[in-house]
Amino acid sequence: MKPFCRDTWVEVDLDAIRANVETFRRHLPRQTGIMAVVKADGYGHGAVQAGREALAGGADSLAVAMLDEALVLRKAGIEAPLLVLGYTPLDSLAEAVRWDIQLTAYHPEWVQSAHAQLAERKPASKPLEIHLKVDTGMGRIGTQSIPELLAMADRLNTSAVLRWKGIFTHFACADEEDTTHVQSQHDCFQEMLQALTAAGYELPQVHCCNSAAAIRFPEWGYDTIRLGISLYGLYPSPYLKERQDVSLVPALQLKTRISHVKRAAKPFTVSYGATYTASPGEVVASLPIGYADGFSRSLSNRGFALHNGRRVAIIGRVCMDQTMLRIDEGNASVGDEVILYGRQGEEEISLDEVAALLGTINYEIPCMLNYRIPRVYRKNREIVDYAHALAGKR
Ligand SMILES: Cc1ncc(COP(=O)(O)O)c(C=O)c1O
16 A cells, blocks of 8 residues: 555656666766765655666765765665765764764864764774765865865874775766866875875775766766766756766656646636736646645746656745646646656656756755655556655655
């Protein structure tokens, strides 16, 4: 039995996720691994299911933004290496050690405090694995200083409770046509790596590429890439979509079913603010989805949906839980399937189209779809799993 009662759901094609990993496997040098980035609940696709599928398809590790996200994956039984890319407060180190989760560090004082805290534990625990983060031009977390980097490397290499597992940086503009910034970041990263080798350190796992850099500069893959948006079949920017260096398969669709149909006998206004007036003869269909699901209110009177393989307009304001459509041709009935994001017949509403309409990037669109929407997982077209936070089912 499906563990939800609602007629609105996200469908995730696990075969697409697998195909995208395989595409990158072919695109990258043989020695370069794939770390699948499943933060933000797998960019809205479901971290556990996306992570498992990525690993099955050839990824060798997973990354998330925060320790709580990593714990979800471990507790779901995922045994692969897990890296937290963001900041971890020092009072959470014991959890990271207990669940064998790799952390990111970028400040010598944090590394020293982590060493001191774990060295005091009795009995001594297994070492906590650390990736050092260097800021080569992103301007957020990460050290910009070679002396700080050397101090952290020294502390890690002489600690019995910490282990130096990796070093990485993150690119700010790898998706843009102009490669000046990404090139300068890569040069800076190489300088930092050279400073370490010149000081006699053996480099641990080295990584710098996000999806965009992995697409354009596979030769910068080093030991692994961190594959986020393109794992889910999306291009990091319209520019890279146009270039088609790799062919990706989008994994997510947002679907719903009509909950009410009205044919206007006389003019009536639709939704809050009465911003749309249906003319006599017009057919108005209500959908059980709204901005409280992460379906943006900015789509009011602007967005589209697919019904019976045709594009239909969203009319009036998107409400908290409901949205209305104008059905221009053909019949509409309660229970008809409507695609909000995805493909029906020859028509498609891509996440790129919705992002452009909303003045944002495609990353944000699936991330907005929240805990109220059940996820349905398909493989070989068959439903193989569900997740629904409201029903406590991950
Ligand atoms: C540090 C880090 N690495 C990798 C990624 C994955 O990037 P993308 O989704 O562009 O592949 C992110 C995502 O924001 C990130 O913050």
